[in-house]
Amino acid sequence: MIVMDETDITFFKDGLRLDGRRADQLRPVKIEVGVLARADGSCYIEMGGNKVIAAVYGPREVHPRHLQEVSRAIVRYRYNMASFSVEERKRPGPDRRSYELSKVSREALEPVILTSFFPRSVIDVFVEVLQADAGTRTAGINAAAVALADAGIPMKSMISSCAAGKVADTIVLDPMKEEDNFGQADLPIAMTPNGDITLMQMDGGLTPDEFRRAVEMAMKGARDIYEIQRQALVNKYSQLTEPGHEEVHVQ
């Protein structure tokens, strides 16, 4: 095993990052809506080297029953990494990290879901990370938000998520794996198009001023992602012009 630390890496060359991006540039984003047949809503997203798929089931009956709430739907969110999604095989099943990410991701989406429309029911969101390259939680939230819309769940707005980081004393948008592993800070956020923040985490080291600049940069990234999410939904639903357009097979 080769051991590296941040001194071994030159993060910038001629002002550009390892993958040729500017400091404030996102990795390429690709979003596809409605990729799973069984789910009520689904979405596949690629953000740089991340490949993540999200499915929404519900509103449906709550099991176990004691979890149900009389005045609203509950939301469950399961973030799961495939064992082959990372360099060194990840042991299958939830670990402490995925429990925390599931919690904060659910809390990133719940503020915009109109749960009071569906008392005593559950909205299940399942996120599978198929390939990981830093930023899987933000990719998962972006996909999940689109899948919720695809499932027809009433929402106050879309949620878009993006991270900013600090490498070689520079604030950068959407850190990739090397920048995340050997960088100085990581700050993922999620927000509504109005700029209401629904997820905020940070680790590393930032001065209060750097923190502010990182938040602003991540918010700018999230706004750009919002446009891509919106376009993906428009692309799918503008094709279904008339009711009954979908083919019906009678056996």
Add this chain to the structure above:
Amino acid sequence: MTNVISEIKKDFIYNLLLKGERADGRTFDQYREISIQRDVIRKAEGSALVKLGSSQVLVGVKMQPGEPFPDSPNRGVIITNAELVPLASPSFEPGPPNEVGIELARLVDRGVRESKAVDLEALCIVPGKQVWIVFIDVHILDDCGNILDAASLGAISALLCTKVPASRFGLGEDYVLPIRDLPIATSAIEFNDVLMFDPGVDEEAIANTKLTIISTIEGNICGTQKSGTGMLKPEQVYRIIDIACEKAKEIREKFLEA
């Protein structure tokens, strides 16, 4: 049951809040009384009992030699755990940690790790073979709100009085664990654009949103976490950061640097 009570208390707290008051008479950025007792557990390498108002958290540090992680062969290992034992609150249940307990442990860990409070290189015994493992175990005894700040304060207080038990393992004489930073977690809830620091248990029940800021001696931020199902405006985030860093400094000077 707890929900019914909090609905009634919610009105009460809300009405007070409109008058700019809190149920226990504190100002919005005022912490409850803090007390820290160190070395309360003789069997532990380091320990601290933190009282934050009526909240009580006991943190114990145990150390033992073990194998390093393959990607950091020259560094010691920190493992943080939190037990939300059922004696501490009617809402805690026995069994493996749930997501609240896991989040708490991971945030305490984030403060210690990201501030580089413990010099992990100094905990290497034989490079690639043997290093010190530091177990930080958080035991919540009484949850009267804001147990995260109490647990985080407990962890750094316990580490400050931790002695590396080298003699017990035939590795020379015991020595004091070197500590290089003093991370402090400060949490605020947001309710109707009012930011309340160090929320009590009823205040936590009414608020949808909490933001925790962990800051270092230098006044930098080494960890942040929003929790709860609400939203925050960026301006609210910046306001919380400003007050949080100031509060953290006060707490650090009064309780850790004295």
